[in-house]
Amino acid sequence: MMISRRFKIGCLMTLLVGFCLSIGFVFGILAHQAWKKKTEEPAFMKWVVMTQLKKLELSPEQQSKVEKRVDAAVSELLTFRTDAMKQIWSIIERASEELNADLSPAQQEKWRKIRPKRPAEKP
Numbered sequence: 001m002m003i004s005r006r007f008k009i010g011c012l013m014t015l016l017v018g019f020c021l022s023i024g025f026v027f028g029i030l031a032h033q034a035w036k037k038k039t040e041e042p043a044f045m046k047w048v049v050m051t052q053l054k055k056l057e058l059s060p061e062q063q064s065k066v067e068k069r070v071d072a073a074v075s076e077l078l079t080f081r082t083d084a085m086k087q088i089w090s091i092i093e094r095a096s097e098e099l100n101a102d103l104s105p106a107q108q109e110k111w112r113k114i115r116p117k118r119p120a121e122k123p
Helices: 003-041 042-056 060-101 105-114
Strands: none
Touching: 003 042, 042 060, 060 105
């Protein structure tokens, strides 16, 4: 049985399209992770706000006042996020300990291996 040239080209095109889609998917995930990490940086937060405020055509005096307020707000948001994450992890750890009390020794050993662990704190 002979495979037609048209069938071979169709198969190759299908493989090529599948390959391109999978590469695009991987790059999309990597780009999203990089963007997400960048948006958590204080400098990026300030840049976003200041870019929007440029549309107001502020005077130099207003610009300096607004910039100080934006810096204070970004600092406050970072403090809030840090405190919120500490509270979230204390709740998770408390719930984990309560769950551990209801488990058999064998289950406790398995739970110790798979339970959520607090990430290392950023400096």
